[in-house]
Amino acid sequence: MDNFKPKFTDVNTLGEFGLIEKLTKDTIKYNTSTIKGIGDDAAVVNYGDAYLVMSTDLLIEGIHFDLMYMPLKHLGYKAVIVNLSDIYAMNAVPTQITFSIAISSKFSVEALEELYMGIHEACRMYNVDLIGGDTTSSTKGLSISVTAMGQVKKEKITYRSGAKVGDILCVTGDLGAAYLGLQILEREKQLYVSNPGIKPDLEDQKYLLERQLKPEARKDSIMYFAKQGIIPTAMIDVSDGLASDLMHICKASDVGAYIEEAKIPIKDEAQLMAIKFRLDPATTALNGGEDYELLFTIDESDLEKIKHMPDVYIIGEITDRKDGLKLHTSGGNIHKLKAQGWNHFDDETTGQN
């Protein structure tokens, strides 16, 4: 009866993207309404005048979040935000979400009310409707599944695949802070575990912690694009890290790119904290992840418009595929860009992260 065969191929040998490719290679399209399936920040479905975009995430306690330092209210908020970020990355406006939870017996009604406070708060901030979900029990901890939907005019949809040689590479906000916030929380957790009497003093690291615990999605950037008539040629949200997410754009667009290290936006707080952790600030920005900023490319002709866009930085340029991905260091060297990304083999190519 037992259907556990002897373990053949370890999933880790394929890597996150190889596994997805293998599992979904037989996917057939039966409906003409399916415009884009697996392979971008969100799937795209044709609905009359507009496109519907849809993204989904599965978050597991102990893998994606640690309730030792993640307040449930923030967890609810963040779980919504990371999905809205994928919708914005398609140049779309999110409209509805579903939120499902599986809970073990350790969660009280009051704890769940905290979680839902965060969900409702995110819905309020981003004008998104909670329209459903599933609620069930789990054998261990908390599992969360969020699906977000949004709308975009057909001519404004932005895929990862539209970047072309000569396009300008831009990123919003700043990078690396969320990763450093996580490092602080992990360090404090270790201290707390070894000495529960210690009261952590996290006040002066407010910015870094907030970037980790209560990220925001770039609604403002999408609104700016709409107002200024800008349609990025390609876009992705920075969830894996700048390097990895740029690779997704380059692979999907069949181009190369370079980043100027000196142009990568890193906050002073992040610079200082990286050094404190003996990390290279640029590396945390390139590989940290969870920034939920938008990485996008624009046609040269939009350069003037972008120059006036608040909180956006020109960090490089799209090049020919044969030139690969390069980092022009502050010291004047040129390095090949490597991506490390997250290690819980979270899929970033199934269209739904």
Add this chain to the structure above:
Amino acid sequence: MDNFKPKFTDVNTLGEFGLIEKLTKDTIKYNTSTIKGIGDDAAVVNYGDAYLVMSTDLLIEGIHFDLMYMPLKHLGYKAVIVNLSDIYAMNAVPTQITFSIAISSKFSVEALEELYMGIHEACRMYNVDLIGGDTTSSTKGLSISVTAMGQVKKEKITYRSGAKVGDILCVTGDLGAAYLGLQILEREKQLYVSNPGIKPDLEDQKYLLERQLKPEARKDSIMYFAKQGIIPTAMIDVSDGLASDLMHICKASDVGAYIEEAKIPIKDEAQLMAIKFRLDPATTALNGGEDYELLFTIDESDLEKIKHMPDVYIIGEITDRKDGLKLHTSGGNIHKLKAQGWNHFDDETTGQN
């Protein structure tokens, strides 16, 4: 730092529906495109000429399925089917799904390929596109999240809430078999656990096992409605059990109902097996669940059309609210109808089951 407060209110004290009501009572609608949120088989969103319906399920190993007797291929198939069933219950046609998995290290690539074979097979049988999902690791076992989308012409959308006094109560297929199939599998599992040398002989229980392991959704019924111009006044899929699901219709429609016990469709195999398990066949049909049949009400004027519908049974009638829910037994008695439903407090009112 630890945010586990002392456990206040046990979620079980509220019950499944009470918990959902408490958690989602503050839900605000920001978008005019949201037609129906929490509270039916699927949520409904306005998209131009048509309605988009959307349903989601979260399935946890050890709660919703047991890999001791559930082959992964069937699990993939069933996980899709249960969501399509919710889409059909809105009188809609499913078009796209997303399928997310969280897996522990015990799962090989080959095991996951089995799972996806089932997913692809369900997509092929029901003409549905797999457009995305999330793939990540878990700390324990397998978690699955499926979201299904479908379309329906606005005038044909069918909610739980439209039943009115005098409407005829119908159900498709037959009931109780899936529950009995589960009982057989559980019994064989116990035998196997105590004596792994035993080879279970399940051949003569093929129908009951198939109803549990490889259910189908009633695409044919929805197609028949479309062809004959029937629009049910209310509809729900039978996932909790006939009694519980009828209660959902009655509560949403603010009506009462009666069921004639003798009219409940139960297959001979199910009758015999129920007796073998010392269960009342009618009780397994009323409370077993997982049948994925359609329970619906029609206006009296559609009676002639329904009489010619294949595999459908008239089992009762909608009555005034004050009459409550009644079972007219084969022996001529009238009992109050009670619902037991599933015990893993799976939510059936968040619109997404």
